Amino acid sequence: MTRLSVICVLALATIGATPAEPAAARPTVAVLPTAPGSPGAPPHSLAKVGPSVPIPECAPPPPPPPTNPNPPTNVQASSPSNDNVTVITWTPPADTTGIVQYMISTSAIQGPFGIFVPAPATSAHWANLPPVSQTFVVWSVYQPFTPSIGNGSALPFTPNATAAAGAPGAPTPSVAQSGVGAVKVSWTASSGSPTRYEIWSQGNLVTTVAAPATFVVLGGGGPNPLYGSGTFHVDAVNSQGTSLDAATNFASPVAGGTFHSLVPNRILDTRDGTGGVPATPLGTGSTLTVQVAGRAGVPQTGISAVVLNATVTNTTGSSFLTIWPRECPMPVVSNLNWTPGVTVPNLVVVALGDSGQLNIYNLFGNTDVVFDVAGWIGDNTNSTGNEGLFNPLTPARLLDTRNGQGPIGQMQTINLQVTGAGGVPASGVSAVVLNVTVTNPTVPSYLTVSPAGAPRPLASNLNFVHGQTVPNRVVVRVGDGGQVSLFNFLGSTDVVVDVNGWFTDATNPNGGAAMVAIKPVRAFDTRPGFTGPPPAKTPLGPGGTAIIGALDVTATVANVTVTNPTASGYLTLYPNNVSRPLASDLNFVPGLTVPNLTVVKSAPDNTGFGGPGSFAIYNFQGYTDVVVDFYAGFGPPVVPLNS
Secondary structure (H helix, E strand, O other), rough: OOOOHHOOOOOOOEEOOOOEEOOOOOOOOOOOOOOOOOOOOOOOOOOOOOOOOOOOOOOOOOOOOOOOOOEEEEEEEOOOOOOEEEEEEEEOOOOOOEEEEEEEEEEOEEEEEEEEOOOOEEEEEEOOOOOOOOEEEEEEEEOOEEOOOEEEEEEEEOOOOOOOOOOOOOOOOOOEEEEEEEEEEEOOOOOOOEEEEEEEEOOOEEEEOOOOOOOEEOOOOOOOOOOOOOOOEEEEEEEEEEEEOOEEEOEEEEEEEOEEEEEEEEEOOOOOOOOOOOOOOOOOOOOEEEEEEOOOOOOOEEEEEEEEEEEEEEEOEEEEEEEEOOOOOOOOOOOOOOOOOOOEEEEEEEEEOOOOOOOOOOEEOOOOEEEEEEEEEOOOOOOOOOOOOEEEEEEEEEEOOOOOOOOOOOOOOEEEOOOOOOOOOOOEEEEEEEEEEEOOOOOOOOEEEEOOOOOOOOOOOOOOOOOEEEEEEEEEEOOOOEEEEEOOOOOEEEEEEEEEEEEEEEOOOEEEEEEEEEEEEEEOOOOOOOOOOOOOOEEEOOEEEEEEEEOOOOEEEEEEEEEEEOOOOEEEEEEOOOOOOOOOEEEEEEOOOEEEEEEEEEOOOOOOOOOOOEEEEEEEOOOOEEEEEEEEEEEOOOOOOOO
């Protein structure tokens, strides 16, 4: 941090290393390119943040299992001739209510090992068992995981462990590789002229592939099913018989989905009824449901979450907006916070349920709501490809027009090089995650960030008034020459851009992390009444740092809100195993409540205080309460399975 950043004047909103002009009263700025509205309340009016209590579960708990679970009966074991596969069969109980799967174990393998097959199966295949006398046991398994009290047992049986004369050799070595919603099983070609290979999982023959293939992808929405985590077995077959099989390493499909960027497109505007909603503001205590899936480039199915820029305008009271999947109870979180008369945007990443709809709740007063969709997240049925895997970065500054370039003028567009800068590679990039901040604006206006070379969309990313400093997270597709365009509507304004990460494109085989969207949950709140970890219940002081222990993820998607700040300042979020970077995530002045979506890289393993998945929040000056709501996480890095 430079000395200049410490010599700040009260009531100045600041970004990183350079002070900004004083903030002024904040009149409405419409999202569409229309004339500014009338002035609203002064900055000291307090916006509201959601109450600080835990969130309820999205789904009701499963029904309890039957009082007296019944086991299967008539368990038998046999081996086909010239094959090393044992077939176990059974008769289900008379009442199968609540049975979700059957668990099979053998006395030849000690410990909690076995195979599972989904109900209503009545048989399982187990390959490559030791050729010793053994007894097989089968349980009925209820949901949640509750095995039957009794179980069915087979008479002692010795599996066959020899291959027929002339059968192929075993296809070794055999390797299983984890991917998003899928596992790739690979092997070397067998000797003995095989005509096909059989792949076994959880005791089931999953699929066969014709020789000379040497790999298959299981799951991921393809034709071959995946029964879950575990080891996989491959054997080779010809006209003479079946080889002994080759067992893989343990592999588990990775949860989540890949990101698909879109040119911003408006799907909701309560001012004119866009989105099939009434052309009327959202009132006190009102909830509005909007259809997202199947519109503006978002598919109808195969989507787990959506990325959109939400804006409130024509606000009449201090309030907050909560956005959540229609299938869930309303969580105790907030996405946007405002005072009367202001226009506030914020990026939102939110899970989608089967309906493909989102609920929007307004606490108090009236407000118009605008949604511009920027992309969507797939699910475990469509995410095995190269594109859309995330690579988080420690924040790096790409642009600061205050340092020589000069502000962006009225109706002016500048192009910013994002590939090959700040840790973003020079190629193989589909989209970038940026924090864009305007400061020193001369008049009310808005900023639009879009792919370079593409037509400018009818959308806005930031809305601001004279003298205000406003940040917003932006996920934007990379355009011509690896650049993005920044357009300013009226007046002039300085712009600061920090990069937080990037997504792979279809040509990039190196991989990254998939996103797992969760039900929104409040993770941290310094205000009284929250039961979270220290320093909860205590405002973050000048130069103070809070360590947030997230899930064991490579990056966290969280909405961070400052409220009750006593001085102008900024927050910086970063992985807590590195030095604090020259970057900012939120900028604020005394008395205001400011939210911003953050995508923050996590400290890996246990290299940072707080454990794996943790990150730091630094406060520049003054005291402020900080609220953190989790919306998604990025899992472990994976390599695309079709590479």
